[in-house]
Amino acid sequence: MQEFLVEITTHVPEGTDPAEVDRRRAAEAVRARELAATGQLARLWRPVGELRSIGLWRAADEAELHEKVLGTLPLRPWMTLVVTPVESHPNDPGKADPTA
Secondary structure, three states, X not given: OEEEEEEEEEOOOOOOOHHHHHHHHHHHHHHHHHHHHOOOEEEEEOOXXXXXXXXXXXXXXXXXXXXXXXXXXXXXXXXXXXXXXXXOOOOOOOOOOOOO
């Protein structure tokens, strides 16, 4: 699986019924838990004081990430995404020790 940093900004369209926003946000939480359980959503952060999120996501490739992962999020129609493919750095302190 490849890893991707994804910056997500959600803009609710003006005039959207608040009940629809609540319904989608609740469904988004459920879907996030499902994607975390499958390992496709590894981490999710919110920069302090900002209304965007940054996540570490996993998929076979970027097409799968968009189609079968991010595309399944209930809030996706209202999202702007910035996707950056990432790979482990040789000095990553979180990388497993290959000599262990």
